[in-house]
Amino acid sequence: MKKINLQSFTFLLLLFVSCSSDSEKWVTEEVSWVANFDQKNEYSFENGVYVQTKMHDKTTSKITNVDGTVENKNSVDSTDLPDQALGEYNNFQILEMNDKQVVLVNSSYSSDDDYNTKTNWKFTCEITNGSLTAYNAGETIEVKSIDDSEYDKATEAYVKAIVVKSMERADPYQTTFKTNTSNHVFLISKKNIKETVNSSLDAVIKLLKEVKE
């Protein structure tokens, strides 16, 4: 009789340990997202600053959900922007210009999606068509950003931080964003700046979860 009770006790103990282990099981589930963005932005010169007036964005993306289903979402967003909310802005200024290079500063502020986001970024560009003399004469010159890799790294940290703040359930140490900016070209005249840029994104958002079965 004692032997049977001991076996029963051992069985119950093992069952309890097993159940306790299950109740504290942690798993991660992920949503992955691969996308390409083709952007064209136009900025008009007003009071010493080139203010954004138009944007065009073509996005192609593939999202793989937690359950493994895949969605291909492509979109085109083209907008004139004369009516931005008070205090919101996106503009460029020419910081320096010489015979070989142009340094542009992009400043933006937005309160979209319940966040306040500010950008203040200096892009150093080489003149690929035209000259300082041509610009001063009123002609349009073409310049290309020399190296956007630091901008990409900062963007990765920035977007990741927004996601972490948004969810408060994502594990920031397992969430990754990789961006690559390319073909970043500006057509600059005294009247306006036309910017074209391609960006790619490879992101994985991992969700930290407790699962009980």
Next chain:
Amino acid sequence: MKILLYAVIAAAVARSCAKEGSVVAKTSGKAVGKSGALATELAISKAAILSSRYLSKDMSKESKYVSYDSSSNTFSISNMK
């Protein structure tokens, strides 16, 4: 160049939260009484602590050009410092 990514990120986040919500609901249904709900809350709290730590300290390690001001809920990206 205004970063458009966050607009699309928001959609992905909403999608993720919806998926997560369904998992939590499923979990709660199978949980035994209050202990299940408590475990779920603990899970959320643990993730929230990780998130807070990341925003306040570790985020700046990933890029010296990015910062977050909790008082104004402002994310900033700048190489003009």
